[in-house]
Amino acid sequence: MKPIFEYTKGMTEMSTHYCPGCTHGIAHRIIMEVLDEMGELGNTIGVAPIGCSVMAHQYMNVDMCEAAHGRAPAVASGIRRVHPDKTVFTYQGDGDLASIGTAEIVHAAVRGEKFTAFFINNGIYGMTGGQMAPTTLIGQRSTTSQDGRSKELNGMPIKMSEMLASIDGAVYVERVALDSPAHVRQAKKAVRKAFEIQKKGLGFTLIEFLSTCPTNWGMTPVKALEWVRNNVMAYYPIGVIKEPKEAEEA
Amino acid sequence: MTTDKVLMKGNEAFAEAAIRGGARLYFGYPITPQSEVPEYMSRELPKVGGCFIQAESELGAINMAYGAGAAGGSVFISSSSPGIALMQEGMSFLCSAEVPLLAMNVSRGGPGIGGIQPGQADYYQVTRGGGNGDYHIPVFAPASIQEAVDLLYEGTELAQTWRNPIMVFTDGMVGQMMEPVKLPDYKPVLKPSEIAAARNWACTGYTDRGGDKERRVVKSLRMQPEKLEEHVEKLFEKYARAEKELARWESENLKGAEVVFVSFGTTARICREAIEILASRGVKAGLIRPISLWPFPNKAFDEIDFGTTKAVISAELSMGQMITDVQLALNGRLPVFLAHRTGGMVPTSPEVAARAQAVLEGLK
Numbered sequence: 243m244k245p246i247f248e249y250t251k252g253m254t255e256m257s258t259h260y261c262p263g264c265t266h267g268i269a270h271r272i273i274m275e276v277l278d279e280m281g282e283l284g285n286t287i288g289v290a291p292i293g294c295s296v297m298a299h300q301y302m303n304v305d306m307c308e309a310a311h312g313r314a315p316a317v318a319s320g321i322r323r324v325h326p327d328k329t330v331f332t333y334q335g336d337g338d339l340a341s342i343g344t345a346e347i348v349h350a351a352v353r354g355e356k357f358t359a360f361f362i363n364n365g366i367y368g369m370t371g372g373q374m375a376p377t378t379l380i381g382q383r384s385t386t387s388q389d390g391r392s393k394e395l396n397g398m399p400i401k402m403s404e405m406l407a408s409i410d411g412a413v414y415v416e417r418v419a420l421d422s423p424a425h426v427r428q429a430k431k432a433v434r435k436a437f438e439i440q441k442k443g444l445g446f447t448l449i450e451f452l453s454t455c456p457t458n459w460g461m462t463p464v465k466a467l468e469w470v471r472n473n474v475m476a477y478y479p480i481g482v483i484k485e486p487k488e489a490e491e492a
Numbered sequence: 493m494t495t496d497k498v499l500m501k502g503n504e505a506f507a508e509a510a511i512r513g514g515a516r517l518y519f520g521y522p523i524t525p526q527s528e529v530p531e532y533m534s535r536e537l538p539k540v541g542g543c544f545i546q547a548e549s550e551l552g553a554i555n556m557a558y559g560a561g562a563a564g565g566s567v568f569i570s571s572s573s574p575g576i577a578l579m580q581e582g583m584s585f586l587c588s589a590e591v592p593l594l595a596m597n598v599s600r601g602g603p604g605i606g607g608i609q610p611g612q613a614d615y616y617q618v619t620r621g622g623g624n625g626d627y628h629i630p631v632f633a634p635a636s637i638q639e640a641v642d643l644l645y646e647g648t649e650l651a652q653t654w655r656n657p658i659m660v661f662t663d664g665m666v667g668q669m670m671e672p673v674k675l676p677d678y679k680p681v682l683k684p685s686e687i688a689a690a691r692n693w694a695c696t697g698y699t700d701r702g703g704d705k706e707r708r709v710v711k712s713l714r715m716q717p718e719k720l721e722e723h724v725e726k727l728f729e730k731y732a733r734a735e736k737e738l739a740r741w742e743s744e745n746l747k748g749a750e751v752v753f754v755s756f757g758t759t760a761r762i763c764r765e766a767i768e769i770l771a772s773r774g775v776k777a778g779l780i781r782p783i784s785l786w787p788f789p790n791k792a793f794d795e796i797d798f799g800t801t802k803a804v805i806s807a808e809l810s811m812g813q814m815i816t817d818v819q820l821a822l823n824g825r826l827p828v829f830l831a832h833r834t835g836g837m838v839p840t841s842p843e844v845a846a847r848a849q850a851v852l853e854g855l856k
């Protein structure tokens with residue numbers, strides 16, 4: 243019998259430690275499926291961040307290294323200098339990329355580093371137990387914004403993708419969501435496009451995934467997906483923010 | 493080709509020695525008194541097929557170094573005291589993940605931003621580890637540009653052998669002065685495709701490993717305390733070997749000495765002059781010059797002539813940091829005194845000689 247579906251070779255055969263309803267698993271899988279489909283698994287080096295996905299290297303079936311909190315873009319820049327022909331990516335949460343690691347991600351984009359940053363935006367610090375992130379929405383409760391995030395005290399949630407897209411070296415930036423099968427398919431297309439642009443050496447690429455954290459949001463997995471659809475996507479609209487002109491891509 | 497003696501500025505000679513020793517990647521951020529190093533690297537590395545990045549910060553630089561090292565590259569970085577402080581998170585991480593790195597601190601006066609004149613007040617920072625957790629970094633302190641050149645030339649290979657950062661700790665005086673140096677021959681370097689086989693732990697992607705799909709993961713996190721303890725104990729077996737194999741020093745005039753100076757780097761040169769001044773006044777003085785600061789050369793102190801020596805003086809450009817190691821090495825066998833200036837001030841040899849005479853007078 244011919245199999246019609248197989249587990250991707252891009253993931254190790256291991257159960258993840260992620261909570262039920264967390265979208266890390268989907269993000270991991272589509273990234274690794276794309277690398278598998280592109281025949282790049284043996285040619286890829288990934289960088290895991292600090293945060294819930296610090297152990298992504300247990301699941302992603304490629305060579306990987308861990309990075310200190312926020313430093314993944316600097317680490318990836320170093321890797322690229324040694325292996326200019328490999329596919330390199332970072333996988334970073336919002337605390338990692340949008341708070342402690344802002345200098346590293348901004349300057350990686352400025353240098354037009356030829357790696358892809360996968361930015362998991364779930365609006366909260368998951369691993370440390372639900373503290374406010376730079377991307378926590380106004381009014382959203384967290385353990386360090388117990389009455390809800392206030393603009394006066396904390397400012398508005400940061401829009402990293404829009405900010406990074408304003409940098410010349412960032413050539414492809416897209417925000418995707420993982421709340422529905424249609425959006426997951428769209429996300430996978432974006433991941434593939436980012437890797438293809440990286441392979442062409444056009445510059446820095448970033449995909450922002452609007453993700454969930456049912457545990458720290460205090461929601462069921464289904465409610466968490468609804469929260470993304472109704473609240474997160476209203477502030478963080480999905481879609482292409484910047485892409486190379488077709489002439490450049492060709 | 494090995495050169496005949498050429499007159500070079502310290503910082504430029506350091507950079508050239510690192511290149512000749514095999515370093516092909518340099519990540520740096522400008523800071524006085526070592527900015528000639530990134531300048532030299534930006535100009536010279538591309539000529540030998542290497543890479544230079546001016547990082548956004550010292551945090552960026554040390555993490556680029558970690559990434560490149562984890563990918564099997566031969567990396568050199570340099571900075572000065574406050575910049576080295578910013579790199580400590582990375583130093584701890586590299587030690588934990590066992591990633592090789594050749595690093596140099598051209599140190600200046602502190603604390604805080606301090607000043608830009610020479611200092612040795614980073615002794616604790618470099619020998620005790622400014623980062624978190626249990627780890628060590630072998631630290632070597634040259635007293636001349638030639639010695640720095642030789643240590644930096646050896647450094648890349650040492651770092652790879654020990655799979656650990658190796659630090660050359662010099663100061664603004666040695667970095668900024670000029671001396672004649674002999675530059676050694678270029679060592680061979682690995683092509684990217686040769687890294688996977690030569691460095692059998694480095695992240696390269698498995699296509700470079702002839703179909704061996706065993707994944708390589710370079711990491712620091714160990715959530716289970718049993719596993720972390722096991723890992724740290726393994727690191728410390730390595731450090732115990734390093735303590736035996738990497739301790740280096742030079743001693744001079746110990747036989748019959750009344751007083752023995754202990755000092756490294758620039759200060760050791762001042763002590764040598766002080767020894768001559770003292771000799772002209774009929775006082776016999778000796779010198780122990782630690783070359784490795786970690787591991788501290790405890791054995792050197794067994795060479796002291798305990799029949800004649802009445803005091804040991806730790807001469808430092810700090811308020812007295814190495815003195816702690818001198819006291820530990822002597823373990824109460826002799827009284828230990830300090831001769832020092834700090835904040836970028838450097839003592840003159842007559843000042844040091846006078847301090848030794850005052851110490852001996854006080855013991856009568």
